[in-house]
Amino acid sequence: MLTLIKKRSKKAGLPPGSLVHIGEKKAEIPKITVMDYGEAHFQEKEIKTIEECFLFKETPTVTWINIDGLHQVEILEKLGECYGFHPLVLEDILNTDQRPKMEDYGEYLYIVLRMLDQSNQGSEILTEQVSLILGPSFVISFQEREGDVFDPIRERIRNNKGRIRKMGADYLTYALLDSIVDNYFIVMEKLGEKIEFLEEELVKRPIPETLQTIHRLKREMIFFRKAVWPLREVIGSMERGELSLIKETTRIYLRDVYDHTIQVIDTVETFRDMVSGMLDIYLSSVSNRLNAVMKVLTIIATIFMPLTFIAGIYGMNFKYMPELEWKWGYPMVWLVVIGIGVFMLIYFKKKRWL
Numbered sequence: 001m002l003t004l005i006k007k008r009s010k011k012a013g014l015p016p017g018s019l020v021h022i023g024e025k026k027a028e029i030p031k032i033t034v035m036d037y038g039e040a041h042f043q044e045k046e047i048k049t050i051e052e053c054f055l056f057k058e059t060p061t062v063t064w065i066n067i068d069g070l071h072q073v074e075i076l077e078k079l080g081e082c083y084g085f086h087p088l089v090l091e092d093i094l095n096t097d098q099r100p101k102m103e104d105y106g107e108y109l110y111i112v113l114r115m116l117d118q119s120n121q122g123s124e125i126l127t128e129q130v131s132l133i134l135g136p137s138f139v140i141s142f143q144e145r146e147g148d149v150f151d152p153i154r155e156r157i158r159n160n161k162g163r164i165r166k167m168g169a170d171y172l173t174y175a176l177l178d179s180i181v182d183n184y185f186i187v188m189e190k191l192g193e194k195i196e197f198l199e200e201e202l203v204k205r206p207i208p209e210t211l212q213t214i215h216r217l218k219r220e221m222i223f224f225r226k227a228v229w230p231l232r233e234v235i236g237s238m239e240r241g242e243l244s245l246i247k248e249t250t251r252i253y254l255r256d257v258y259d260h261t262i263q264v265i266d267t268v269e270t271f272r273d274m275v276s277g278m279l280d281i282y283l284s285s286v287s288n289r290l291n292a293v294m295k296v297l298t299i300i301a302t303i304f305m306p307l308t309f310i311a312g313i314y315g316m317n318f319k320y321m322p323e324l325e326w327k328w329g330y331p332m333v334w335l336v337v338i339g340i341g342v343f344m345l346i347y348f349k350k351k352r353w354l
Contacts, residue, residue, distance in 0.1 A: 029069065030067060030068060030069035030070075030075060031046065031067070031068040031069060032046065032047050032050060032066070032068075033045070033046050033047070033066045034052075034056060034064070035064040035066075035154070035157055036059060036061050037061055037064075038061040038165065039165050039166050041061055042157065042158065042160070044158065050075045050079055051078065053065050053079070053082075056138070057082065057083065057138070059137070061137070062139070063137065063139070063169075064139050064140075064172060065138065065140045065141070066140075066141045066143070066150075067140070067141070067142050067143070068143050068145060068147075069143075069144070070096065070142060070144055073094065076094065076142075077090070083138075083140075085108070085133065089103070092131070093131045093142050096128075096129040097129070098112045098129060099112075099230050100113040100227065100230040100233075100234050101230065101233075102238060104241075108133055108134060108135045108245070109132075109133070109134040109173075109243065109246075110131070110132075110133055111132040111133075111134065111173070111234065111238075112130070112132070113129075113132075113231055114127050114128065114130070114226075114228075114231075115127070115129075115130045115143075115149065115180050115183070116128075116227060117149075117187070118187045118190050118191075125187060125191075127223055128143060128144045128145065129144060130142070130143055130176075130180065132173060132176060134170060134173045134245055135169060136245065139172050139176070149179050149183045150179055152179065153172075153179055156175075167249075167250070169245075170245055170246045170250045171250050171253070173246075174250050174254055174257065177257055178253070178257050181257055181261055181264065182260070184264045185260075188224075188267050188268070188271070191220065191221075191271060194213075195217065195271060195275065195278075198210065198213055198217070198278060199274075202278060202281050202282055202285060206282050206285045206286065210282060211279075211282055214275060214278050214279055214282060217275045217278075218272075218276070218279075221272045221275055224271075225265075228261065228268055229265060229268075232258070232261050235254060235258040236258055238251075238254050239255050239257075239258050295353070303341055303344050306340050310333065310337060310340075
């Protein structure tokens, strides 16, 4: 976050629409793939230059252009000139810390959202900005790095499964949004497993590393909520708004994505409350353990106080102490010491202090 703030500060004073990449360089060489399809037509290719995409601009079929890697600004400049994208749209694509949103520019829609990934069990949540531009017959997606959750959609297009090849570009946009939202459930499932394991650890024996895990989970919940909460407004606007690029048949499916988004938000809020409660449980467990230790030490000190008193009395170097010359003095002292100790142990047990 601090790195992004520093990079944003470099844009201070520049005019609106200045194309400066803000974010990490997550791909060495940008990868551009094109899928052009219709009900009876399909073409897929990986292109080397952005100019090859311009050939698909006027085709009657649906064209999906996917760009992995955003650090080469000239690619976006040429694409924007060809399709007539507003400079502010291109600027938002390069600013990879955008809040999820949807903007209607009449001839096209600009949508930005977060794609989450947690491939490994112990890894943190990886977040990536995905920008989508929906036109009358095209969808252009921009990603920070190669690798996404869209492979099932690509397979459905290749194998002509489902209705995606029969529908328009708005349905493809729905499919991409639905794939990202469905992946949230996978991330939440792994987070739920981590929270369940952490709860068991808190109950059995919390350790200092447990506190670090709790803080890490709280940070992940913050990022998760930041990525999901604004998405409700985006999907709701697309589902209820009067957008000419989205057909009525597609709004029904967007309604389903909206329901899934609400479910994700509710689960995230539940997880946040659980993680916040874990911190209180951890502090209570540590306090109880400390109280138990102090209780044992206090009992031990209490038992030895009268014994120390007796030892102190007979440890004094007075010559005419009456018990010093007594034959049974030493055994009697031991008997008194043991008797006092046993009596105090029985008393503590009866009071349920042990």
